[in-house]
Amino acid sequence: MDEQWMIGQTSLSLSLNVGGPTARRGAPPVSKVLVEEDFMSSRKNHEVEALEAELRRVGEENRRLSDMLRALVAKYADLQGKVSGMMAAANNHHQSWTTSEGGSSASAIRKRPRSDSLDTASRNPSPPLTAAGSSGRLAVSVTVGPDQAECTSVQEPCNSKRVHADEVKASRVSKLYVHADPSDLSLQVVKDGYQWRKYGQKVTKDNPCPRAYFRCSFAPSCQVKKKVQRSAEDKTVLVATYDGDHNHAPPPKQQSSSSRKSGDAAAVRVSAAPVLAQQQRKQEASTAEQVADRKNLVEQMAATLTRDPVFKAALVSALSGRIPVA
DNA sequence: CGCTTTTGACCAGCGC
């Protein structure tokens, strides 16, 4: 987003001209003055004073809100700078990651050898982890990218296998939070454009709601896994944990909708919402794509803010104290 | 008939 644009919009969105043109001193409607001048003169003076006071108050409110918006924009610019730094660092890290691709793979951390667990997982840029666009659902994704794990090289010998595996795993794990209808007990509502096959369900210790395990069924060699579980705190929130990167493109809409359960039209009406990891790995993206990425990032941020009760409360209190209750 | 889901069993890691 362009903060210059935002600043430029402040006068548009916050110029609350409540008093209207008739509130100006010395410019009353001529026809009314002719007809009711004597009768209305004292009352009009009263109204003009009131309107002037209202105008001053609104102007003050406008100034305060503008200040708030400027502060918000400044904070946004600060955060954006940090994100840019992280992206640059990730780009450097990704280059070294890619060059070390020839050796053993991260899939070697798998506990059990399986016929389908041959190391075919590539380190291709992961497809967009998207927020499901089903009606009324709100999703926020959080990705832990390779840059956020210090030791991600799977070729380095490591004394602690456990720590090493955790680091490798953490480097490819991302979470997606989806607001779902609490009456819908299904864990299938986390639609992200990919085809998933459920292969297990387990009740975990820290959460009474069962956790469902999914595997990417679109490409047999794709080893991406997804865990979906309702949040223990808020059962309307589904937490989808993605493990690994898809080594293929997202299935076309037709194919995605051919699946019996995942055939929800809304499920494929997914925006190509980028997550940080994807942005970090796609420096070569075109300018148009970058603009779209930024737009989606802002949408995600807005969604996050609107879901934050603290933010809402602060906004309500800020506005309620300044907008008169007629 | 082929694919997906369900669900009990099994396995490995970890703490005691």
Place this chain on the structure above:
DNA sequence: GCGCTGGTCAAAAGCG
């Protein structure tokens, strides 16, 4: 070694 826990397998059932 034992029990707990998370993750996975695989047979059976369901569905279009």
